[in-house]
Amino acid sequence: MGKRTKMLRVARYRPERAPTPYFDEYEVPYADDTVVLDALNHIKDDIDGSLSFRWSCRMGVCGSCGMMVNGEPRLTCAAFLREFPARSAIVVEPLQYFPVIRDLVVDMSDFLDKLKEVKPWMIRAEEKAVEAGEYLQTPEEIDVYTQFSGCINCMLCYSACPVVGQDPEFLGPAAIALAHRYNLDSRDEGRAERREVLGQETGVWDCTFVGACTEVCPKDVDPAAAIQRSKVEAATHGLQALVWPFGRRA
Amino acid sequence: MSVTQGGRSPVYVRPMPRTWWLRTRRYRRFAIRELTSVAVTASSVILLALLFALSRGRDAYEGFLGWLDSSGAVVLSAIILAGVLYHTITWLRLTAHIQVVRLGRRVLPRHLVLAGLLTLWVAVSAIVAYLHIWL
Amino acid sequence: MAALLLPVHVAILGIALAAGWLPSDALSYERALDLVRHPITKVYLGVLVALPLYHAAHRLRFVIHHQLGLHGGRRLVAAACYGTALAGTALTVVALVRI
Numbered sequence: 001m002g003k004r005t006k007m008l009r010v011a012r013y014r015p016e017r018a019p020t021p022y023f024d025e026y027e028v029p030y031a032d033d034t035v036v037l038d039a040l041n042h043i044k045d046d047i048d049g050s051l052s053f054r055w056s057c058r059m060g061v062c063g064s065c066g067m068m069v070n071g072e073p074r075l076t077c078a079a080f081l082r083e084f085p086a087r088s089a090i091v092v093e094p095l096q097y098f099p100v101i102r103d104l105v106v107d108m109s110d111f112l113d114k115l116k117e118v119k120p121w122m123i124r125a126e127e128k129a130v131e132a133g134e135y136l137q138t139p140e141e142i143d144v145y146t147q148f149s150g151c152i153n154c155m156l157c158y159s160a161c162p163v164v165g166q167d168p169e170f171l172g173p174a175a176i177a178l179a180h181r182y183n184l185d186s187r188d189e190g191r192a193e194r195r196e197v198l199g200q201e202t203g204v205w206d207c208t209f210v211g212a213c214t215e216v217c218p219k220d221v222d223p224a225a226a227i228q229r230s231k232v233e234a235a236t237h238g239l240q241a242l243v244w245p246f247g248r249r250a
Numbered sequence: 251m252s253v254t255q256g257g258r259s260p261v262y263v264r265p266m267p268r269t270w271w272l273r274t275r276r277y278r279r280f281a282i283r284e285l286t287s288v289a290v291t292a293s294s295v296i297l298l299a300l301l302f303a304l305s306r307g308r309d310a311y312e313g314f315l316g317w318l319d320s321s322g323a324v325v326l327s328a329i330i331l332a333g334v335l336y337h338t339i340t341w342l343r344l345t346a347h348i349q350v351v352r353l354g355r356r357v358l359p360r361h362l363v364l365a366g367l368l369t370l371w372v373a374v375s376a377i378v379a380y381l382h383i384w385l
Numbered sequence: 386m387a388a389l390l391l392p393v394h395v396a397i398l399g400i401a402l403a404a405g406w407l408p409s410d411a412l413s414y415e416r417a418l419d420l421v422r423h424p425i426t427k428v429y430l431g432v433l434v435a436l437p438l439y440h441a442a443h444r445l446r447f448v449i450h451h452q453l454g455l456h457g458g459r460r461l462v463a464a465a466c467y468g469t470a471l472a473g474t475a476l477t478v479v480a481l482v483r484i
Contacts, residue, residue, distance in 0.1 A: 015260050071274055099261035107261050140355055162277065165266040166451050208447045209344060210280045228348040287444040290388070293395045294437045298477055300398065301430065304421060305483035308414045315412060319403045327399020334395055338388045375393035382397055383411045385420075 003029040006081050007089035008039055010051065013100045021100065024048065025089060028081075036076040036092060037065050040104075053104040060218060063154030067104050068093040073159035073216045096159040111155055114171050117197050118179035123190025135187040148181035148226055150219040157213035157223050169202040173213035173223035176204055180226040183233075199234045207231070283340050289333025296330070342367045387436045394433070418484065427481045434477045438470035 005027050013021040026047055028039040037055055044051045055065040058077040065076045070084065070091050084090050098106035128135065157173035158164045164172050179198055182188045198204050207227045214224040267273070271281040303314035317323055346364035350357060401407050410416055420426055446466045450459070 013262050015262070019260075021262060021264075096264070097266070099263045101259065101261050143357075160276075162270055162280075162451060165270065208284075208444075208451065210277075211344070211347075212276055212280070215276060225348045228344075229350070232348075284444055284448050287441040287448075290391060290437045291441040291445075293391050294434050294441075294473070296398065297394060297430070297434050298473065298480065301421070301434070301477065301480040301484065304414075304417055305480045311414050311417065315402070318398055321403075324400065324403045327395060327403075331392065331395045331399060334388075334392050338392055341388045371389050374389055378390060378393050379397060382394075382420075383407055 004031070005029050006039075006084070006086075008036075008043070009089040009091045010040070010043070010104070011091075011093040011100075012051070012103050013094075014050070014102065023091075024051075030081040032080075032082055034081045036067070036069055036074070036079040036081065036090065039081060039090075040076065040092070051104075052102045061152060063152035066095050066154045066156050066159070068096055068159065073156035075154060075156070075218050078218060095155055097161070097165040098155070098158070108155060110168065111153075111158060111172070111174070114175045115153070115178065118171065118175050118194055119190060119197075120175075120178040120182055122182065122185070122188050123193055124187070125189050137186055141186040144186075145181045145184035148177050148184065148221055148223075151178055151181075151221045151223075152219055154218065156216045156218065160212035160216040162210060162212070163206050163208060167202065167206055170206040171197070171203050173207075173227065174221075176207075176230055177221055177223035177226040180230050183230075195234070195237065198230055199238070204230045204234055283336070286333040286337040286340075289330045290337055292330045293334055296327075338371070342371065387433055387440070390433055391437065421481075421484050427484075431477055431481055435470075435474040438473040439467070442466035442470040 008026045008028055009023050010026060011021055012024050026039075026043045028034075028042050028047075030039065035058075037058055040051065040053055041055075044053075053065070053067070053076075055077065056062040058065070060075055060078050063075075066073060067076050068074070068091075069076065069079050073095060076092070081090065092104065094100045094104045094106045098108065098110070101107050151174055153174060155174065161170075161173055163170050176198065179194045183191045183194060204227050207224075209224060209228060211224045214222045217223060271277045300311075300314060303310040318327075343364060346360050346367055349363060351363050352358070397407070398412075402412060421430065443466070446462055449462050449466075
């Protein structure tokens with residue numbers, strides 16, 4: 001047919017067949033608008049139905065299709081085959097620093113636990129009754145946290161972070177960024193509750209500001225900034241508590 | 251290695267290589283950034299050596315200045331200076347990245363914060379140089 | 386912080402001196418004593434020399450743990466790093482007091 005093709009070198013892990021991962025190579029046709037996810041679906045549909053991987057919206061908003069593409073954490077629905085050099089195979093592997101369940105599917109339960117730890121929801125001392133009306137916010141108050149609310153939980157930042165790789169207990173970029181998002185929300189009153197989780201050694205203090213998380217984030221959340229600002233907050237609060245231990249400020 | 255979880259299919263945990271920091275360009279840049287801390291320590295040590303020489307009297311001090319004049323010292327200083335400069339500039343960029351500067355209702359854009367920090371740095375350096383050399 | 390001030394000092398002592406860009410008596414013994422004996426200079430130098438040692442100690446600790454992958458003996462590494470910084474600070478104070 002004369003269509004352009006590229007080689008994909010895809011990581012496989014099928015514990016019922018072999019105890020360790022291996023690679024399979026596939027030749028896939030592509031056009032200018034073909035993304036890695038399209039290639040994987042082509043492989044599954046027409047070449048090798050046994051390949052397993054996660055995906056959903058295929059437009060960069062659900063966060064399901066994160067994988068390592070040539071060693072970089074990418075959303076495969078946003079990685080175009082035309083980006084990559086013509087001759088070499090494109091290497092597709094499961095997200096780094098997570099255990100592999102099968103082929104390109106990773107175990108994300110650790111991440112979900114860490115997310116729950118930071119209580120990424122509105123915490124209020126007293127909920128307003130519905131009849132009392134909405135919680136009002138000015139545009140400026142919304143601007144303060146909007147950026148950090150863009151997180152789609154795709155976990156690319158965890159795969160970029162060498163501290164996550166070294167210390168599996170580290171809370172990680174997305175969890176801290178989301179905690180920060182709620183701390184900044186004027187409607188939220190849960191700062192004190194999140195403080196202990198953030199302030200532990202495996203919380204914000206494990207971060208050495210490599211900055212890779214921010215660089216790979218597909219939604220410009222800038223988790224690195226969130227973490228460093230959380231550090232400043234944690235340190236300032238610690239100092240205040242030292243100087244004025246009567247706990248007047250929240 | 252495979253880890254069996256409650257009778258389900260074993261998950262595979264990939265070991266993190268010890269040379270992880272050499273594997274991507276981004277990680278290598280980070281490693282260089284951290285290594286420049288060594289240059290910073292070295293410059294501290296040179297200043298400390300100068301102060302010690304000064305405290306031990308004229309001969310020790312002038313001897314130290316003589317060493318600073320040697321080509322070996324200059325090469326070393328150039329390397330240390332490069333490291334310290336890289337350290338300072340990356341540090342300023344990171345600070346501009348995370349420090350939110352508010353003017354009333356507006357937030358100052360990052361490149362302006364960085365410009366401000368760089369200007370501050372040059373100004374402070376100029377003042378120190380003046381005091382060091384001419385006062 | 387000290388990161389702002391160190392470059393100019395290294396430039397002056399390490400490069401400008403050897404290059405002959407400084408006025409001839411700028412770093413003379415008498416003038417140096419004069420400058421350093423001033424209490425403000427002593428505080429400035431104390432901070433300038435000592436502070437980077439802690440910052441570097443902190444970074445070095447992380448380099449050892451994360452980049453060299455040595456995870457054992459966390460307390461020992463921390464003690465060695467910050468201890469060295471403390472020693473450096475002590476030496477600085479000694480030198481400054483004797484001037």
